[in-house]
Amino acid sequence: MYSKFGELHTAVALFNLMPRKNIMTSNILIGGFIQSGDLVTAWKLFEEMPERNLATWNAMVTGLTQFEFNKEALGLLSQMHEIGFRLDEFTLGSILRGCAGLKALIPGKQIHCYIMKSGFDGNLVVGSSLAHMYMKCGFVEEGERVIKGMPVHNVVACNTLIAGRAQNGCSEEAVDQYNLMKIAGFRPDKITFVSVISSCSELATLGQGQQIHAEAIKSGAASAVSVVSSLISMYSRCGCLEDSIRAFLECEDADVVLWSSMTAAYGFHGQGQEAIKLFESMENEGLEPNDVTFLSLLYACSHSGLKERGAKFFELMVDKYKVSPSLEHYTCMVDLLGRSGCLEEAEALIQSMPIKPDAIIWKTLLSACKIHKNAKMARKVAEEVLRLDPQDSAPYVLLSNIHASAKRWGDVSDVRKAMREMKVKKEPGISWLEVKNQVHQFCMGDQSHPKWMEIDGFLKELILEIKERGYVPDTSSVLHDMDAEEKEYSLAHHSEKVAIAFALLNTPVGSPIRIMKNLRVCNDCHVAIKFISEVTLREIIVRDASRFHHFKAGKCSCGDYW
């Protein structure tokens, strides 16, 4: 009774007075200490026990995995094995959770073998944990096989499948599974909504996201802070910052994740000042920012050109909040310095940081070299990128762009030759948008859309019209060796331009257009879309690989800084 009411030390005092200490009482105490987070005392009791049963071991293994002492839990498991204990569903569920946390596939597979032999493979808890372990290790298909092999399902099994797909980049499949689970008669809970709403942010399918939000409200799960965090991110990534703000303000039990997701949302829309204000209010509320909060904040500073503020926050993070900077934090800082033109400083940071640089951080610096047209540094940096990731097309494309904008055509063709030799291909640009709950996708060079002729004709007219207003095609981002006319044709068919033409033809006059793109918007498209927003009197919102651009009346919200 005492251990249930949290008066553990009273319980221990009583326990010590007992002339004969039985296993059950000790087990209850161990469980109590684990629940209160005092693993040290739980461990001490465990060690002192002259005799332990399966429940004792299970309590300890579970306790260790609950607090992410996964390696230690695996150590206990092997001791259990040596002594000859038979593992039950409680042991198996917990230890699989530990394996998932460690992304330890090999021990996970060994446990899978044990499960098959001991006949636990039809057990819902064991099966879900096993599938979760595979999914966390990146083996989606194996996880699916485990879930589908179970004779009965429940909400947790469905959620395991949905979350596993969502976390492994199979967002569409996650949404499909969500629909299937409803048909099968399972009632989605807050964990379902978190996963499926996150998938909608990944897909940037606003209509779908709104519908699922409505379903979450009906089910009563929409006010859970974890669901709100995913909603903030979803609305932000679908281009509706206002809805993110509304969700944030309406949430009653805010935590650090909620604040971080709102910070990220502001950053994503280029509202660095707002992100900073938010961070300051968070500090005032007495909430402790974490590594992700700072990542979002630094990102927001970087995308708004707030170099000094960003640098100060980096210091604050290390000195006051004792968050040790990760490679991601350094990448953000390199981006911040590089974008604002301090290329040498950015390079010096990479050289001096205590973590080994990867291809991504060098690529970040390379983009900055492109923005600030520093061909000399770009060459050097491109070499670093290629050394770490020889198949990456980005350094070739960026180098070629830099040479092309300086009209060094010989250098451009050298880069092209090197690409051919290395068999590196540029990732094709893809843009997509939702019209009446249907997703339309346009890929550079693909004319398969049923309305292609109509779209193409309209696009030609549109380009002519914006040329009259002063648009001059910027062919420097065309990679191939072509004559000027071909280059212009190629440029005019960048997937975002095609998608916008399609949207103008198929959405109500005056309504905003939302386009998503897998790559970053090129400079030419950026200029062209500004003109298009002016001549068509439309607000055009483009999400590219890195952030949002809100085009309105000939201007972009990024202030041409991206």
Place this chain on the structure above:
DNA sequence: GTAGGGTTAG
């Protein structure tokens, strides 16, 4: 006593 989830650099 056991299982599934939110924010995140380029």
